[in-house]
Every structure is written in C-alpha cells, then in structure tokens.
Amino acid sequence: MISQPSRYCTVELQAQPSRIGQVRRIVSAQLRYWHLDPLIDQAALGVTELLTNVHRHAQPDKVCTVEIELLLDRLTVSVHDHDPRLPQVRDAEPFATCGRGLAMVAAVSESWGVRPHGDTGKVVWFTLPAPTSAAALPSRYPAYGAATAEPFADLGAGPRSLADGHAPGHAPARSAVVG
Numbered sequence: 001m002i003s004q005p006s007r008y009c010t011v012e013l014q015a016q017p018s019r020i021g022q023v024r025r026i027v028s029a030q031l032r033y034w035h036l037d038p039l040i041d042q043a044a045l046g047v048t049e050l051l052t053n054v055h056r057h058a059q060p061d062k063v064c065t066v067e068i069e070l071l072l073d074r075l076t077v078s079v080h081d082h083d084p085r086l087p088q089v090r091d092a093e094p095f096a097t098c099g100r101g102l103a104m105v106a107a108v109s110e111s112w113g114v115r116p117h118g119d120t121g122k123v124v125w126f127t128l129p130a131p132t133s134a135a136a137l138p139s140r141y142p143a144y145g146a147a148t149a150e151p152f153a154d155l156g157a158g159p160r161s162l163a164d165g166h167a168p169g170h171a172p173a174r175s176a177v178v179g
Contacts, residue, residue: 007034007069007070007071008067008068008069008070009026009027009030009067009068009069010065010066010067010068011023011026011065011066012063012064012065012066013063013064013065013066014061014062014063014064015051015052015054015055015058015062015063015064015081016055016062017055019051020048020051020052020055023047023051023066024044024047024048027040027043027044027047027066027068027077028040028043028044030068031043031068031075034070036070036075036130036131038131039075039128039130042108042109042128043068043075043077043128045104045105045108046077046104046105046108046109046112046126046128047066047077047079049101049102049104049105050066050077050079050101050105050124050126051064051066051079052101053087053101053102053124054079054081054083056098057083057085057087058081058082058083059083059085060082060083061082062081063081063082064079064080064081064082065079065080066078066079067079067080070130072130073129073130073132074110074127074128074129074130075127075128075129075130076125076126076127077125077126077127077128078123078124078125078126079123079124079125080117080121080122080123081121081122082120082121083121083122084116084117084119084120084121084122085122086114086116086122087102087114087122087124088102089102089103089106090102090103105126106126108126108128109126109127109128110126110127110128110129111126111127112124112125112126112127113125113126
C-alpha cells in the first residue's frame with residue numbers, strides 16, 4: 001500500500017528555445033512549491049537538455065509534453081515527443097559545442113532512460129532522490145495555480161494538474177508563478 005499519494009504536473013509545448021526557458025521556470029517554481037528547492041538546479045538542467053534534444057532532433061514536429069511527478073522519495077521528470085527514434089549517448093569531442101545532453105542528464109540524475117511510446121513517439125526520463133521531508137507533506141490542498149492558468153496560455157494546453165500544498169505551520173514557498 002502506498003501511504004503518500006503522488007504529486008504531478010504536466011505541461012504541453014512546442015520545444016522552441018523561448019519555450020524551453022519558460023518550462024525551466026515552471027519546473028523550478030513547481031519544485032519550490034513542493035519544497036524541493038535542493039532539486040531545482042538538477043531538474044532544470046535535465047529538462048533543458050531533454051527539451052533541447054526535442055528541439056534539435058524530433059520529427060515530424062516539436063510538440064512534446066513535460067511531466068514531473070513526486071512519488072514517495074523519488075522525483076521523475078519525463079519528456080514525451082512524437083518521434084519514435086530513440087536517442088543515443090554520444091562521445092563528444094573535447095571542444096564540441098553539442099552532443100553532451102544525455103551524458104549531462106546521466107551525470108546529474110540518479111537514473112535515466114528512454115522507452116518507446118508505441119508508434120507515437122518516445123519518453124525520455126530521469127529521476128532524482130527527493131528529501132524525505134518532502135514525501136511527508138500533506139496532499140489535500142487545492143490545485144496550485146488552478147485559478148491563474150493565464151500565464152501558461154501561450155504554452156499550449158498549460159499545466160493540467162499542479163497539486164499539493166505546504167506543510168502546516170509553514171508559509172507557502174515563494175515562486176515566480178502567480179497564484
């Protein structure tokens with residue numbers, strides 16, 4: 001039996017350079033909201049690399065979905081795109097300006113991988129260990145940002161579910177996201 005429900009957030013977008021920065025800020029704000037500040041740098045770097053890969057390599061389009069989920073003591077960040085071709089880790093030349101994305105994801109994460117998503121694409125994911133205090137936070141709070149989804153309107157569908165709240169007796173985390 002799972003004693004703590006998961007916390008989940010998803011964003012659909014076109015993987016264009018301007019959107020990648022926005023999603024990085026959304027992920028950072030969501031992790032602050034979940035009191036996972038120590039994971040922000042690693043998660044932001046990982047999601048940036050995965051979205052950059054979609055931007056550079058995905059065919060036939062650049063539409064993708066970013067999901068972050070906290071389940072017990074593990075944060076999983078995944079990116080689903082519509083290209084069924086699986087990525088490969090490359091050995092980049094010492095002075096190359098690209099080709100290290102997946103190696104960087106592997107270096108900053110606890111684990112990572114890729115799985116086909118039928119004939120409709122693939123999912124590339126990585127995990128980070130979450131502090132145990134984050135897993136103990138209560139789960140019965142209204143959806144974060146539910147009444148203020150307007151800042152995400154230009155990202156397509158925007159966040160579908162931004163759940164959970166703050167520990168009793170503590171002020172909510174401050175973030176750049178209105179709500």
